[in-house]
Amino acid sequence: GEDVEQSLFLSVREGDSSVINCTYTDSSSTYLYWYKQEPGAGLQLLTYIFSNMDMKQDQRLTVLLNKKDKHLSLRIADTQTGDSAIYFCAETLSGNTPLVFGKGTRLSVIA
Amino acid sequence: DADVTQTPRNRITKTGKRIMLECSQTKGHDRMYWYRQDPGLGLRLIYYSFDVKDINKGEISDGYSVSRQAQAKFSLSLESAIPNQTALYFCATSHSGSETQYFGPGTRLLVL
Numbered sequence: 001g002e003d004v005e006q007s008l009f010l011s012v013r014e015g016d017s018s019v020i021n022c023t024y025t026d027s028s029s030t031y032l033y034w035y036k037q038e039p040g041a042g043l044q045l046l047t048y049i050f051s052n053m054d055m056k057q058d059q060r061l062t063v064l065l066n067k068k069d070k071h072l073s074l075r076i077a078d079t080q081t082g083d084s085a086i087y088f089c090a091e092t093l094s095g096n097t098p099l100v101f102g103k104g105t106r107l108s109v110i111a
Numbered sequence: 112d113a114d115v116t117q118t119p120r121n122r123i124t125k126t127g128k129r130i131m132l133e134c135s136q137t138k139g140h141d142r143m144y145w146y147r148q149d150p151g152l153g154l155r156l157i158y159y160s161f162d163v164k165d166i167n168k169g170e171i172s173d174g175y176s177v178s179r180q181a182q183a184k185f186s187l188s189l190e191s192a193i194p195n196q197t198a199l200y201f202c203a204t205s206h207s208g209s210e211t212q213y214f215g216p217g218t219r220l221l222v223l
Binding site: 008031033035041042043044045048088096098099101102103104 | 115144151152153154156159161169201203211212213214215216217
């Protein structure tokens with residue numbers, strides 16, 4: 001079965017790095033996603049990684065995938081107050097199954 | 112994402128009333144989804160549609176129904192609203208072959 005787990009809260013100081021972790025149970029996952037939800041808004045795709053990759057970097061964002069441990073992480077370098085949001089991890093098995101979302105991690109950035 | 116719109120953005124209704132939430136998209140995507148978001152529970156899938164004639168139940172479809180009127184429109188109905196359906200509802204779209212989903216801004220529903 002599919003299940004995606006995330007811790008619910010993370011608090012960091014402005015300028016520090018944030019690391020948001022996610023574990024998933026289905027080793028057949030093909031794509032893994034990170035979405036960001038700002039207050040009062042819908043979910044916005046941040047980045048995604050294909051299962052045959054172990055790292056993807058995009059400006060301040062670094063995604064690490066450990067398939068052996070079924071662990072996905074999102075690192076935000078030089079965290080800013082504008083990064084305060086809920087971050088959702090999601091997985092999909094194939095093109096014919098909907099995404100399965102974690103419960104979201106609320107990131108609070110302290111100035 | 113302005114390409115996915117939801118109406119209304121906010122709605123207050125009473126227990127027992129029938130209401131409809133609408134979703135429209137200009138992205139040309141064939142797949143559409145309805146989710147609800149509750150604090151601490153994340154996103155839960157209500158229904159999804161991979162094409163105009165395709166409707167599938169999600170994790171929590173009881174008490175809801177949907178209609179895919181056209182490729183660009185997917186509406187969610189609460190036949191007889193109850194207070195525990197108070198939540199934030201999101202519509203999303205994707206293109207077959209790419210499960211990246213694009214979300215609307217959400218509809219905040221309060222059932223009294």
